[in-house]
Amino acid sequence: MKIFGVSAKLSLTDSSSSLPGPVPPPPRPHPPPHHRDTHGPPSEDDADARIRQLVHRVVRDRRCELHLEGERFRALEMGRIFRCLRDIRVGGEGHCVVSLRLSGFINDGEMALQALTHADLSSLPLKVFEFSESPALKRPTAVACLSSLVAAHLPPSIQSILLQSCSLGALKKMANDGSGGIDEWRHFVTTLAGKGTVRLLNVSANRLDKTMLRPLAEWVAMGEACTLEELNLAQNALVDGSVGVLLDALQAAQHNRLTILELSENHLASEGAQRLAAFLSSPSCHLQTLKLYRCGIDADGLAAIARAVERNTSLESLTATANGHLSPLWIDRVGRKFLQALMRRCEAGCPLRVLALSVPEDQLKEAQELFKQQTHTQAILVPPTQHHINNPTLVDCD
Numbered sequence: 001m002k003i004f005g006v007s008a009k010l011s012l013t014d015s016s017s018s019l020p021g022p023v024p025p026p027p028r029p030h031p032p033p034h035h036r037d038t039h040g041p042p043s044e045d046d047a048d049a050r051i052r053q054l055v056h057r058v059v060r061d062r063r064c065e066l067h068l069e070g071e072r073f074r075a076l077e078m079g080r081i082f083r084c085l086r087d088i089r090v091g092g093e094g095h096c097v098v099s100l101r102l103s104g105f106i107n108d109g110e111m112a113l114q115a116l117t118h119a120d121l122s123s124l125p126l127k128v129f130e131f132s133e134s135p136a137l138k139r140p141t142a143v144a145c146l147s148s149l150v151a152a153h154l155p156p157s158i159q160s161i162l163l164q165s166c167s168l169g170a171l172k173k174m175a176n177d178g179s180g181g182i183d184e185w186r187h188f189v190t191t192l193a194g195k196g197t198v199r200l201l202n203v204s205a206n207r208l209d210k211t212m213l214r215p216l217a218e219w220v221a222m223g224e225a226c227t228l229e230e231l232n233l234a235q236n237a238l239v240d241g242s243v244g245v246l247l248d249a250l251q252a253a254q255h256n257r258l259t260i261l262e263l264s265e266n267h268l269a270s271e272g273a274q275r276l277a278a279f280l281s282s283p284s285c286h287l288q289t290l291k292l293y294r295c296g297i298d299a300d301g302l303a304a305i306a307r308a309v310e311r312n313t314s315l316e317s318l319t320a321t322a323n324g325h326l327s328p329l330w331i332d333r334v335g336r337k338f339l340q341a342l343m344r345r346c347e348a349g350c351p352l353r354v355l356a357l358s359v360p361e362d363q364l365k366e367a368q369e370l371f372k373q374q375t376h377t378q379a380i381l382v383p384p385t386q387h388h389i390n391n392p393t394l395v396d397c398d
Contacts, residue, residue: 066097070105078112082119099128109136113145122155129154130162138170140184147188150195160200169207169237189215202232210242217249220256230260238266247279254284264293273301280308291319299327303337310341317354321382325358335367342374351376358382
C-alpha cells in the first residue's frame with residue numbers, strides 16, 4: 001500500500017551527511033577519561049539554535065520524512081524539535097513532514113514518547129509514525145504512554161503505525177507477573193481501532209504469540225469498521241496453528257479490508273498452512289498480497305495452499321520461498337499443483353500476478369520449463385543457495 005508519493009526525506013541521524021548546504025566541521029572527538037573537557041556541554045541556547053536550524057531546513061527543502069535516531073538525539077530534545085515545527089507552521093511558512101520516524105532509543109524510549117505527548121503533533125500533516133528498535137515498549141507504562149500519544153496527539157491524517165523490534169512480546173511475561181502487560185497491549189490496540197484512520201500496522205520482530213494476537217484479531221473482526229488494510233507480523237512467535245486466531249476472525253468478518261498480510265519467519269508448519277488454505281478458500285478472503293518466507297511449511301502444506309489459490313479470486317502476489325525445498329518429488333508434489341492453480345486462475349479471468357517458490361537444486365531446470373507453460377504469472381523460482389527473497393532466479397513468462 002502506497003501511503004504517499006513524495007520520496008524526498010530528511011534524516012536527522014547525521015547532520016553532516018544528510019543535510020544540504022555547507023558541510024559543518026567534524027565533531028570534536030571525545031576526550032579520554034583522564035582528560036577533563038574544559039569546553040563543557042553546549043548551552044541550552046546553542047542546542048535550540050541547532051535544532052531550529054535543522055527544522056528550518058525541513059521547511060526550506062520541503063522534506064516529507066523526519067528521522068530521529070536515539071544515538072544522536074536525546075529524548076528531551078523531542079519537544080524542542082516539534083515546537084519549532086509547530087511555530088513555523090503557525091507562522092505561515094508551512095512544511096510537508098508527513099512521516100515521523102524514531103528509532104534506537106534504547107535507554108530513554110519512554111521519555112521520548114512522553115516528550116511527544118507534550119508536543120503538539122496534531123498540527124502536523126503526519127501520515128506515518130514509526131517507533132522502532134526501542135525496547136522501552138516491553139514496559140506497560142511505555143505502552144500506556146504510546147496509547148495516549150495515538151489517542152490524543154497524533155493527527156487524524158495518520159495512516160501507518162510502525163513498531164518493529166520493540167520487545168512487545170515481553171508484555172506477556174509481565175502480565176504473568178501481575179503487572180498488567182496484556183491489558184495495556186489490549187488497550188493500545190483498542191486505541192488504534194478507535195482512531196479510525198490506521199491502515200497499516202507493522203509489529204514485526206516483537207515475539208508476539210497467540211495471546212498477543214487476540215486483540216488484533218478482535219480488531220479485524222469488526223469488519224468494515226476496521227480500517228486496517230496491511231498487517232506485518234513477520235519474525236514473531238506464531239507457531240503451528242496459532243495464526244488461526246487471526247484467520248478465524250478475518251473469516252468471520254466477511255467485509256474485512258485486509259489486503260496485505262506478512263507472516264514471514266513464523267514457524268507456521270503444516271498446521272498453519274492448512275489454516276491459511278482454509279482462509280484463502282473462503283469468500284471472506286480479500287488478500288491481494290501474502291508473504292510466507294521461511295515459515296517451516298512442507299510440501300504437503302504448499303500443496304494445500306496451491307489448491308486454495310486455485311479457488312481464490314483476490315490474491316495477486318504470493319511469496320512462499322524457503323519452504324518445501326527439501327522434497328525429492330517437488331515437481332509432482334508442489335510444482336504441478338501450483339501450475340494447475342495458475343492455469344485455472346487464468347481461465348477464470350483473475351490470474352495471479354507474482355508467485356515465488358523455492359525449488360530443490362536438482363529440479364530447478366525442470367521447474368523452469370514447467371512454469372513456462374503459462375504466460376500470465378511472473379514465476380520466481382529460488383534454489384536453496386539463493387533463499388533470500390531479494391536474490392531470486394527469475395523465469396520470464398512474458
